[in-house]
Amino acid sequence: MIERRLVGARVLRDSGWSDAPVTVAGGHLSDAPARDVDLSGFDLLPGIVDVHGDGFERHMAPRRGALRERDAGMWAVTSELAACGITTAVLAQFWSWEGGMRGPEFAEEVFESVSLVRGTVPVDLRLQLRLETHYLESFDRALEAVDRWGIGYVVFNDHLPHKRLAEGRKPQRLVGQALKSGRNPEAHLALMQGLHAASDQVPAALDGLCGQLAERGVRMGSHDDRTAEGRAEWRGRGVDVSEFPETVEAAQAAREAGDPVVLGAPNVVRGASHAGNVSALELVEAGLCDALASDYHYPSPARAAWRCVELGLLDEAAAWGLVSSGPARVLGLSDRGRIAEGLRADLVVMEPQTRRIVATIAGGQVAWMSGAVAGRFLA
Incomplete structure (x- = not known):
């Protein structure tokens, strides 16, 4: 595990961008003393x-x-x-x-x-x-x-x-x-x-x-809900997550009952469902989305979050929350999804101009690193 104080980056927190340093120690976000790494010119976001x-x-x-x-x-x-x-x-x-x-x-x-x-x-x-x-x-x-x-x-x-x-x-x-x-x-x-x-x-x-x-305490969800009645039937069995609802009606029924709604990030990137169902963008705009998932394409969550920003549907904190804090809540994981002291050290380092991910820290360990940012950590 690394122990570093990350300074100089723009940091995306719940309330928006901040320039406060972020320290990684013992696999968590901490206030412990650690050697500085200058990330000026980069953005730091929750994993x-x-x-x-x-x-x-x-x-x-x-x-x-x-x-x-x-x-x-x-x-x-x-x-x-x-x-x-x-x-x-x-x-x-x-x-x-x-x-x-x-x-x-x-x-x-x-x-x-x-x-x-x-x-x-x-x-x-x-x-x-x-x-x-x-x-x-x-x-x-x-x-x-x-x-x-x-x-x-x-x-x-x-x-x-x-x-x-x-x-x-x-x-x-x-x-x-x-x-x-x-x-x-x-x-x-x-x-x-x-x-x-x-x-x-x-x-x-x-x-x-x-x-x-x-x-057994297993979380349960239904896939491809189409009607309010169908969603209610699943809810009656304790199946409370609505994954990829195919209609506005089903998504609205889930929201009114407090059931989390998960949508496909590729649908957002495409701007439409590949199967001809309701567009995820339409549901995001209507406030009927708690989390965006990769579905079949792992690069899509990050791209979908920024697509929501580019279209003016959400601000940057809310959009990135659909791929970080939102899905963490769906899964009942209160120890991640945000940048806050005491949480698991899951971080993404991004180039703000290209929005290319250049480093990923997971649980306080380097999981991915490429290009100039690696020199910052090794200096």
Whole structure:
């Protein structure tokens, strides 16, 4: 761990920019005496807390069917996270009937690799299990995974094409999805039809599972909420985080009930949803966002925060709060997300002109450093 007093930088605190020095000692922000590092000309911001990201997949399975790099891939992930200013990362892994990289077997590889790497790198790696609601036969196995790997966040998805299945039509992109799952198209279709046919068993099964997760203190969220009624149903099970709501109605219902709303940073950067849903920018402007997540692209949180500033939607402190203090609150992490004495030393050093991240300190350790700023620390 480093022990340094960082001076000369503009420092982004809750109330805005400050020129007061920031001291890192013992892994925390401190007032202890330490050697000065002159960061004049740079900005100092809280480390990014990424509440939901699956960009790690391309490191662990860079080419489907050709190469799997479990542990080495996770090491590479931590380097990319740090280079993007992410000091706390929730790795969102599917647990789905879809199979392949979304199946339980691959999920267990991810969880095991995180358990081996966690604690040996500065970035705080955490796990999210994304459970398919109709995958009833795997609920017990998923609960065992939660216990075994200490998973603290479970999110519920439903990727079944119910409308087409109810109409007796083949789902779109059936062949491609079947190939990814390792099944032939006929077997994949039969699986989906069977899961859809058992839909009446799902509510009771979810009630029971959510009760067991709540007893374990697991945070729970729902993915792709579309209606106020659907959000209320999830809330009744103790599932209070609304991840990536697809409509203003669902996001507004979450806000009125005090449920945190998580949106995708790539959606903000693009200016629109790639799936044709409500724009995250629209929800940010309406005040219906508590946190921006990397989703599938780790550079996006920092870029999205500044995009909100450039468009005049938020000031700099509020915009950066959507990727730092906001997601920390969603996760119940009161020890990070802000620059204040006594908190975990998670910091990002940025060039103000280019807004390029040149150094990241996570838990008081150097996680990433590049260019001229390195000379400041080594001087």
